Structures are given as C-alpha cells and as structure tokens.
Amino acid sequence: xxxxxxFVRTYFxxxxxxxxxxxxxNTTAYALGFVAFIYVIFEGLKRKRITVERFALxxxxxxxxxCLVRALVDIHVYPRSIFTVSPGIYGTSFIVTVISIAIGYxxxxxxxxxxxxxxxxxxxVLLLMHLPLIVWLRPMAFAAIFGLxxxxxxxxxxxxxxxxxxxxxxxxNVGVIAGQLLDASATYIGLAFIGFKEQHVIPNLxxxxxxxxxxxxxxxxxxxxxxxxxxxxDVDDRQMARFVKLAAFVxxxxxxxxxxxxxxxxx
Numbered sequence: 001x002x003x004x005x006x007f008v009r010t011y012f013x014x015x016x017x018x019x020x021x022x023x024x025x026n027t028t029a030y031a032l033g034f035v036a037f038i039y040v041i042f043e044g045l046k047r048k049r050i051t052v053e054r055f056a057l058x059x060x061x062x063x064x065x066x067c068l069v070r071a072l073v074d075i076h077v078y079p080r081s082i083f084t085v086s087p088g089i090y091g092t093s094f095i096v097t098v099i100s101i102a103i104g105y106x107x108x109x110x111x112x113x114x115x116x117x118x119x120x121x122x123x124x125v126l127l128l129m130h131l132p133l134i135v136w137l138r139p140m141a142f143a144a145i146f147g148l149x150x151x152x153x154x155x156x157x158x159x160x161x162x163x164x165x166x167x168x169x170x171x172x173n174v175g176v177i178a179g180q181l182l183d184a185s186a187t188y189i190g191l192a193f194i195g196f197k198e199q200h201v202i203p204n205l206x207x208x209x210x211x212x213x214x215x216x217x218x219x220x221x222x223x224x225x226x227x228x229x230x231x232x233x234d235v236d237d238r239q240m241a242r243f244v245k246l247a248a249f250v251x252x253x254x255x256x257x258x259x260x261x262x263x264x265x266x267x
Contacts, residue, residue, distance in 0.1 A: 061123030
C-alpha cells in the first residue's frame with residue numbers, strides 16, 4: 001500500500017513538477033477543491049456585502065494576467081513552480097487580487113475612487129507591464145481561435161433563439177457560452193493544427209471516443225447552455241446565480257485564453 005507521502009507525490013506533486021498532466025485522482029480533488037473555493041468566496045462576498053458585479057470588475061484584469069503568466073511559464077520567461085502552474089497559479093492569482101482589493105479600499109478612502117475600479121486599474125497596469133513579453137510566433141492561429149469562438153457563439157445564439165428560448169440570451173449567459181467555446185476553440189486548434197497534447201483526463205477520453213478534438217465544440221456549447229438554463233430556472237438568489245455564471249465563465253475563458261496564448265507563443 002502506498003504511504004500518504006508517496007500518494008501525494010505520485011498523484012499531485014510529480015504531475016506539477018514534470019508537466020505530465022492530470023490523472024483521475026488529482027482531477028477529482030481539484031474539482032472538489034474548486035467547488036469549496038467558490039463557496040467560500042461567495043460567502044465572503046455576502047459577509048462583506050460586496051456585489052458580484054463589483055467583484056467581477058475588480059477581478060477581470062487578473063484573469064487575463066493569470067492566463068498570460070501561465071503561458072509565459074511554458075516559454076521559460078517565468079520559472080515553473082507550484083505557484084506558477086495549475087492549480088497553484090489560481091491561488092497565487094487570488095492572493096494578488098485580494099491584495100489589490102485591499103489597496104483599492106485604501107485608495108477609496110484617500111481620493112474617493114471606488115475600490116473595485118482602483119483594483120481593476122492596478123491589475124490593468126500589471127497586465128500592461130507583461131504585454132512586451134508576448135512572443136508573436138503564431139498570430140494567425142491566435143486570431144483563428146477567436147474567430148472560431150465568435151462563429152460558434154453566433155451559431156449557438158441563433159439555435160437558441162430559433163428554439164424559442166430568447167430569455168436565455170441575456171449578455172451574462174452569452175458570456176458563459178462564449179467563454180466555454182473559447183476553451184473548446186483553443187483546444188481544437190492547438191491539438192488539430194499545432195500538435196499540442198491534451199493533459200486533462202475527461203477531454204482525452206472524449207477525444208479518443210470521438211476520434212477528433214472537434215467534438216469539444218458541440219459538447220462545450222451544450223454544457224454551457226445547460227448550465228445557464230439550470231441556473232436561471234433553479235437559482236432564485238440573483239447574486240448567487242450571477243456568481244455561478246461568473247465561475248462557469250472563468251472555467252471556460254481562463255483555460256481557453258491560456259491555451260490561446262500557448263498557441264501564440266509556445267514553440
């Protein structure tokens with residue numbers, strides 16, 4: 001029987017250290033951890049009486065920054081460590097966001113600038129500082145990812161509209177759909193045309209069954225529509241509904257943008 005230290009090393013630390021990808025054990029653990037993390041954040045926002053809208057504004061630049069930094073790790077601009085690759089980089093990003101929000105509150109006291117805007121300004125400056133580090137190796141493939149995302153989002157929009165469910169097509173729901181389709185588009189182009197390898201367990205099983213990563217597009221679209229449908233139907237608390245949708249958006253947009261940056265920069 002494997003000892004606890006060996007278990008942690010085999011299923012968690014070694015995949016992070018070697019970049020070998022995910023397994024069923026760490027995938028399950030990370031999924032459960034993410035759900036718990038989301039719950040704690042939402043409860044914290046409620047306790048502090050912070051709306052999801054203000055939190056999203058403060059958090060937005062850090063999503064893009066995290067994706068870019070993660071891609072820069074792959075081209076060795078930043079060292080690979082538990083704090084700069086998944087899942088640790090999300091904890092790092094959250095800590096940086098919390099610090100910036102705390103600074104934003106101090107700025108609000110001094111010159112009345114709203115704390116969420118101050119936090120967003122700080123994140124935007126940090127992001128702009130990283131833009132010169134981008135290596136424009138495959139700009140056409142990078143653009144193709146966003147073009148495919150837009151086309152697929154428009155197609156799903158039309159299908160939902162023709163089905164008579166225009167009520168689902170509010171901007172926040174379309175954002176969830178687009179975010180998930182960005183992930184699918186980046187994955188498809190990276191695997192089919194660039195030669196990247198999928199590291200996640202469930203997508204690999206799906207691709208092996210279908211014989212093509214193209215299957216990710218309709219699957220992601222269907223899941224996104226299902227999520228927004230269930231949330232709109234079953235979640236009465238408006239702030240909770242918006243927070244769940246924000247989490248669903250980040251789960252798609254974050255990996256998708258990270259993969260897009262990797263397609264752009266990785267050799």
